[in-house]
Amino acid sequence: MSFLLLAKRNAYFLRRRPHIAHRYYATEVLINAGIKPTPFGQPLYPSHPHLLQPGETTPGIPEEEYERRRRALMDSLPDDSLVVSVAGQVKYMSGQIFYKFRQASDFWYLTGFEEPDSAVVLEKNSSTRGYRMTLFSSGKDSAKEQWEGAKTSFQDIMTNFKADDAQHISSFASALKSLASSFSNVYLDIPQTSVTAKRNRIFQKTILKYLSAEGFNNKVDYESLIDSISSSKRKSLFPEVSKLRAVKSKVEQKVMRAAADISGRAHAKVMRFTEPGQSEHAIASHFEYLCTVNGAQRLAYVPVVASGPNSLIIHYTSNNQLVEDGEMVLIDAACEYNGYASDITRTYPVSGKFSSSQAELYGAVLAAQKYLITLCSESSNISLAQLHRESCHVIRKELNRIGFDLQGMTGTSDVEAVLYPHYVGHPIGIDLHESSEQYRSRPLQEGMVVTVEPGVYVPPSPSFPTHFHNMGIRIEDEVLVGKNHPTILSVNAPKEIADVEGACQGLLGLEPL
Structure with a gap:
């Protein structure tokens, strides 16, 4: 762009905002990078055209x-x-x-x-x-x-x-x-x-x-x-x-998809980054770096990077031990982007390949999660409270299928207290947890965004098969409720066994770290 054109563009800007004309010298010009220093208290289009489009407030x-x-x-x-x-x-x-x-x-x-x-x-x-x-x-x-x-x-x-x-x-x-x-x-x-x-x-x-x-x-x-x-x-x-705030507009859905894309790709890359002997803290830091370098303003919450038995602690945020070969890492981490939170959890093998027992338990949780997501539509006429009750039933069914003997556990409440102690999900948006209490009993509505995150955490108890002891697996996605079908916003985070192992081994064709 010629100096004359730049000067004309600068003059146009000053005509529109004469109250800030005193901030500029006659030789200064407005360029595509915006105005430095900005005259505004936050990014706006004239100062940050790389972040905003004309007509956008944020x-x-x-x-x-x-x-x-x-x-x-x-x-x-x-x-x-x-x-x-x-x-x-x-x-x-x-x-x-x-x-x-x-x-x-x-x-x-x-x-x-x-x-x-x-x-x-x-x-x-x-x-x-x-x-x-x-x-x-x-x-x-x-x-x-x-x-x-x-x-x-x-x-x-x-x-x-x-x-x-x-x-x-x-x-x-x-x-x-x-x-x-x-x-x-x-x-x-x-x-x-x-x-x-x-x-x-x-x-x-x-x-x-x-x-x-x-x-x-x-x-x-x-x-x-x-x-x-x-x-x-x-x-x-x-x-x-x-x-x-409960029902997201089209523009909100677009921003939330972008937030989930940043977080999902970070999950995939962190799977490749992880190696035996690393600290959980290094993995958490690398995840935050990947989000930040791709435009996120901050993480949406303190990340959980729980290796091996640490994964039995639902909100494990110490992130200060070393990951070991043969373990799985449960990472619950996501970014906030342009005002909207994302929330994703993945569990993957440190070695790059699930053991037979790990794959069996992981497959049970994955099957439950995929089924629950299919229910997240307005036509299903289901509330979060009903979805949670259904999650307890399907988790029990999947665990019985792979060899757990839950007959002595006399109800879903017992399963919840020991193996699956948290809720199935929550609304998400500007806040990580959007007024979930208010909407748990109401049917899901088109345009809502909720998380679906069943998990199983097996303590070293003789009540459960030994080969599953000290395994904690949670799989969490963000789901946009549709009229008849849900849309998974966090689709870029691998979760099928073959895709998780492919990401760990660098076989998914991801761009360089």
Whole structure:
């Protein structure tokens, strides 16, 4: 591209955004690599054209999608409703050493805005749009930006995130108090945490100390801010947004498939990478490297890399022992990509070939998993709870077929407690576990994405065949529920015995590591 064309392109950009023209010298030009340093607090098309397409608010998600989500939420609420959602906070490991920031899920779902110390208020009204949107953020601060990087200006928030108004976060508390007095229904993010006890989720209110130290000049506590609103008006926003998040749009499905592809290919390559004598940690690190180098922003969860008897620990995350020849490795790991989680588990032989006993038990779990996936359609009229009960029956049947004597185990509950102690799966999306309690009893619906992950974990007990002792096998896929047929999003992760052995031996024709 000639200098003249580059100069014209730069001039066009500055005409569209005169408020940032002062950031550029006359000799600077806009090129395909985007603008450095970026004037925005997150990737946007002008600064990151390698990540976003024109019209996208976040990578893969167009601005119309965010507008559709907000409109669907507001349409679902009664008249005279106000919606309030707050962003996540930066968390600190020690002192001023911070963890990599991840945005609060519901806030991101509604706005696509990725900066901390922010909030959004949606006022339902009778306009053509159906609501008024105000987004609060920390705005521009040149002194802080020298240390932390750019923040998005209020004008760019209105332009790129379609807010009707953008204000400094310091005005959020007073604005909310004023607005809340004018509405009969105020839907809020109510601070809460979950405690699991015998599969029942108990919600306890906790203290969320501050939205941000700088945002609330007087360090007003967000919980106190909620309490200042009449209890008769306050309603929880979470269940209303979770209804919308349960069914994935076409663009969401596309991003989730991309996340699963990155993770699936990483699984295949890690099978080839693994050798006797390696540490589980090295395998976990190589998996994360493969995901990151292919565009993932982070892993979706702490990975499980469990070799040999370690695989009997469902959430084994120490990953600090050596893999040995003759063992299997159970790796439960996947990435988060452009805001969406993936979740895949595979089990494979360190030596590159299953022993006869390993292949027999693996085949039993695989047969059960493949059957359960066939049930994941709307026409099957089955809930996750029913799918789990079916998984217990089919696991028992498969284990009896290969020589387990389960007659003394008097029901599926006994099998669950010892050999198959976890649930068959969960909804997945922006969060790794999307409101699974709410939807376990409801029939699966077209557009939902769930995991299907039966497993068998055989302790060294005389109750079970000796040649299966200390084997743990779990096979997990992400499944997009269809009207009549499911689609496996994680199809790129090998799971047939021949494919797993081929990946381990480097026979699948994968591109170089």
